[in-house]
Amino acid sequence: EADIYQTPRYLVIGTGKKITLECSQTMGHDKMYWYQQDPGMELHLIHYSYGVNSTEKGDLSSESTVSRIRTEHFPLTLESARPSHTSQYLCASSESEREALSETQYFGPGTRLLVL
Amino acid sequence: KNQVEQSPQSLIILEGKNCTLQCNYTVSPFSNLRWYKQDTGRGPVSLTIMTFSENTKSNGRYTATLDADTKQSSLHITASQLSDSASYICVVSDRGSTLGRLYFGRGTQLTVWP
Numbered sequence: 490e491a492d493i494y495q496t497p498r499y500l501v502i503g504t505g506k507k508i509t510l511e512c513s514q515t516m517g518h519d520k521m522y523w524y525q526q527d528p529g530m531e532l533h534l535i536h537y538s539y540g541v542n543s544t545e546k547g548d549l550s551s552e553s554t555v556s557r558i559r560t561e562h563f564p565l566t567l568e569s570a571r572p573s574h575t576s577q578y579l580c581a582s583s584e585s586e587r588e589a590l591s592e593t594q595y596f597g598p599g600t601r602l603l604v605l
Numbered sequence: 606k607n608q609v610e611q612s613p614q615s616l617i618i619l620e621g622k623n624c625t626l627q628c629n630y631t632v633s634p635f636s637n638l639r640w641y642k643q644d645t646g647r648g649p650v651s652l653t654i655m656t657f658s659e660n661t662k663s664n665g666r667y668t669a670t671l672d673a674d675t676k677q678s679s680l681h682i683t684a685s686q687l688s689d690s691a692s693y694i695c696v697v698s699d700r701g702s703t704l705g706r707l708y709f710g711r712g713t714q715l716t717v718w719p
Contacts, residue, residue: 530711596648
């Protein structure tokens with residue numbers, strides 16, 4: 490069982506509200522990721538970080554922002570939630586290894602977001 | 606365009622039976638291929654990882670195969686159990702960047718009935 494946590498697990502919120510999805514890992518991993526996943530669809534990378542003070546946008550355009558002030562913490566923020574943001578958000582982390590071929594991502598349980 | 610295609614989209618089998626899930630990919634240059642299991646309401650968990658030089662890898666009742674020439678992989682589940690009910694996701698990594706970009710399939714939804 491990976492030591493990576495996400496809160497809240499479920500969130501129902503009204504349009505226009507600001508929300509922050511929390512992600513924490515206790516494995517000391519340098520790399521962290523946020524994915525968006527709709528039912529029956531593939532995961533899409535929306536943000537990633539190589540380490541503290543490093544953040545990059547992923548493949549899928551997203552109106553969310555992230556920060557990486559501490560190694561173990563990688564929160565995702567939506568300044569103004571919209572119904573189109575309804576989805577499952579998965580956080581993951583991986584250890585930077587010299588042999589990148591063996592790098593495996595460990596996923597949190599996800600946050601299911603519903604914007605009304 | 607780099608893609609990962611999985612089949613079937615969904616599968617129902619009886620407890621104790623075997624099954625095989627397929628993954629075809631066009632990702633290039635190829636680095637490695639992983640199979641993940643995702644239980645409903647949970648994040649994916651890694652089952653196996655294979656590089657281009659490996660053609661089979663086992664993890665208990667799960668056996669993955671890889672044919673790097675035809676760009677095909679399969680995941681064979683032996684003596685299925687109710688707890689095998691989940692989505693199985695094929696993930697291919699390229700060597701095009703230090704990030705080791707991952708390409709995800711849509712998964713095969715497996716349901717095991719008693």
